[in-house]
Amino acid sequence: MMRIGDFSKLSRVTVKTLRYYDDVGLLKAAHVDGFTGYRYYTYDQLPRLNRILALKDLGFSLQEIGQLLNDRLTVEQMYGMLKLRQAQIRQHMQEESERLARVEARLRQLTQEEGMSTYDVRIKPVAALRVAALRAVVPTPPDQGQLWQELYLHLAREGVQPDGPCLTVYYDEEYKERDWDLEVCEPIAGDLRPTERIQVRNLEAAEQMAYVVHHGPFTTIGEAYDALMKWVSENGYRIIGPAREVYLRAAEKGRQDDPETVTEVQFPVEKAREAA
Amino acid sequence: MMRIGDFSKLSRVTVKTLRYYDDVGLLKAAHVDGFTGYRYYTYDQLPRLNRILALKDLGFSLQEIGQLLNDRLTVEQMYGMLKLRQAQIRQHMQEESERLARVEARLRQLTQEEGMSTYDVRIKPVAALRVAALRAVVPTPPDQGQLWQELYLHLAREGVQPDGPCLTVYYDEEYKERDWDLEVCEPIAGDLRPTERIQVRNLEAAEQMAYVVHHGPFTTIGEAYDALMKWVSENGYRIIGPAREVYLRAAEKGRQDDPETVTEVQFPVEKAREAA
DNA sequence: TCTTGACTCTCCCGTTGCTGGAGACTGTAT
DNA sequence: ATACAGTCTCCAGCAACGGGAGAGTCAAGA
Numbered sequence A, B: 001m002m003r004i005g006d007f008s009k010l011s012r013v014t015v016k017t018l019r020y021y022d023d024v025g026l027l028k029a030a031h032v033d034g035f036t037g038y039r040y041y042t043y044d045q046l047p048r049l050n051r052i053l054a055l056k057d058l059g060f061s062l063q064e065i066g067q068l069l070n071d072r073l074t075v076e077q078m079y080g081m082l083k084l085r086q087a088q089i090r091q092h093m094q095e096e097s098e099r100l101a102r103v104e105a106r107l108r109q110l111t112q113e114e115g116m117s118t119y120d121v122r123i124k125p126v127a128a129l130r131v132a133a134l135r136a137v138v139p140t141p142p143d144q145g146q147l148w149q150e151l152y153l154h155l156a157r158e159g160v161q162p163d164g165p166c167l168t169v170y171y172d173e174e175y176k177e178r179d180w181d182l183e184v185c186e187p188i189a190g191d192l193r194p195t196e197r198i199q200v201r202n203l204e205a206a207e208q209m210a211y212v213v214h215h216g217p218f219t220t221i222g223e224a225y226d227a228l229m230k231w232v233s234e235n236g237y238r239i240i241g242p243a244r245e246v247y248l249r250a251a252e253k254g255r256q257d258d259p260e261t262v263t264e265v266q267f268p269v270e271k272a273r274e275a276a
Numbered sequence C: 001t002c003t004t005g006a007c008t009c010t011c012c013c014g015t016t017g018c019t020g021g022a023g024a025c026t027g028t029a030t
Numbered sequence D: 001a002t003a004c005a006g007t008c009t010c011c012a013g014c015a016a017c018g019g020g021a022g023a024g025t026c027a028a029g030a
Helices: A004-011 A015-023 A045-057 A062-070 A075-113 A141-158 A218-234 B004-011 B015-023 B045-057 B062-070 B075-113 B141-158 B218-234
Strands: A039-041 A122-126 A129-138 A167-170 A180-187 A198-203 A206-215 A237-239 A243-249 A262-271 B039-041 B122-126 B129-138 B167-170 B180-187 B198-203 B206-215 B237-239 B243-249 B262-271
Touching: A004 A015, A004 A039, A004 A045, A015 A039, A045 A062, A045 B122, A045 B206, A062 A075, A075 A218, A075 B075, A122 A262, A122 B045, A129 A141, A141 A180, A141 A198, A206 A218, A206 B045, A218 A237, A218 A262, B004 B015, B004 B039, B004 B045, B015 B039, B045 B062, B062 B075, B075 B218, B122 B262, B129 B141, B141 B180, B141 B198, B206 B218, B218 B237, B218 B262
Parallel strands: none
Antiparallel strands: A122 A206, A129 A180, A129 A198, A167 A180, A167 A243, A206 A262, A237 A262, A243 A262, B122 B206, B129 B180, B129 B198, B167 B180, B167 B243, B206 B262, B237 B262, B243 B262
């Protein structure tokens, strides 16, 4: 029988921690004086405490440790918990590794460019999206204005409400001077009678969508693409689908130089086998 | 100008989070209605929010992000913070990797042995320790009793108080039947007049001391050694110094089979180049 | 015009694994 | 007797929000 301070010295665990473990029931004091409230511990309790510490080293939470210690677990259950923990750690290491890659890409960028880029690229998952879509080939991107007119005219005639910001999908894999293959899309909730050119379809979901927000006139949106493509290659990703432009805040009718437009440029990506 | 819910949809950041960022000053609403308290945001604020999210992806805390965004940082300071973050992530990955190795070692052990070992091995740093020490060669470990008598007699005569649990250092690298080279040590605070055989010296610190607590008679302490050595090899460590036995709870005078003794067996170790 | 329902506001609590501090006792040594 | 070290029980705080209560606000339909 010894007091908490002695047990603390013995185990090199702080008194505070011992009291906490007592409170949460992980390691109850062997005896508590009913009058003074003093906790008393025995040498017998050292193995249990050491087991707690060892399990903590494995990364288990105190709650999990409580289960591992108190419930009579079968070997299978024990095995399951360890396997789970193993998977969690692997997952965590994966994430950290990607984080590290991003930090290093920023460092390279910083040394190259003197100052931080004005664009911040991120990855997010994007769900499938039900849209009214019109795909066509137009001479240049600004010419898609006609397509939008056609699309919205039909929506209005059918009395279908837009349901979120509109977007354009760009299908060309390489940059072209003329004849862009693109599709203008407007999310809708309900149904819509299709026409020859306008149909309702589901835009594919993307697990990893690299994106960047461009705030300014369309005329400078190339910079956003540059930043995005650079980030993608620097961070060891690969583009696996057509680009999207989501018009978070639409420009005034057809104006290409409205400085108040906000556009999100997106590329579905996946991790390349081995980053450079 | 839009309300918080619209800005939330736009940015895919929860309303709660936006309010929190407002509270902590990371992203203040562009305007707050003095009467209703409603927050209003502008499209202009989207880039800042995206920068916050991007920096969060790099693993910075909100406080650090606040610095990165608000203070006018020089490129050097920015570089320094990124370098620091890089080092932290590397460190963290290292730790996770070791954790993973420990979990996997437990898994192997579990499949081999049907049930968890009764010994829990851990690693801790051990500080240097000032001790009164007597080193000698004795036929077998139990014969160290004479050395203890000699040591304590001298301490008593000099009026020096013990200052912590006593321990024995075992210098033999291989197991021996007879003639053990060992050193009995008692931590002391003050000074002590040395004798021909007894001296005061500093036990070396060890950055990584693998240890296990044995609770039971000395006669079975071999099991603790077995478990410890097995753990060390399974987890990819290497022994780099002599073993120590710390007598957390001393046995009754010379009794080898006192079931209430508590002994901590220690080996200084380091990570081997590449674990099996 | 009233009502409904969706939105927003400000608190406050809970999360994890403790650490630090205040204020009150208790135990031991001088 | 007194000092001082040890112990007790609260309570607050960390990080980054999420959940929920209770009250007020806004836009649209009856």
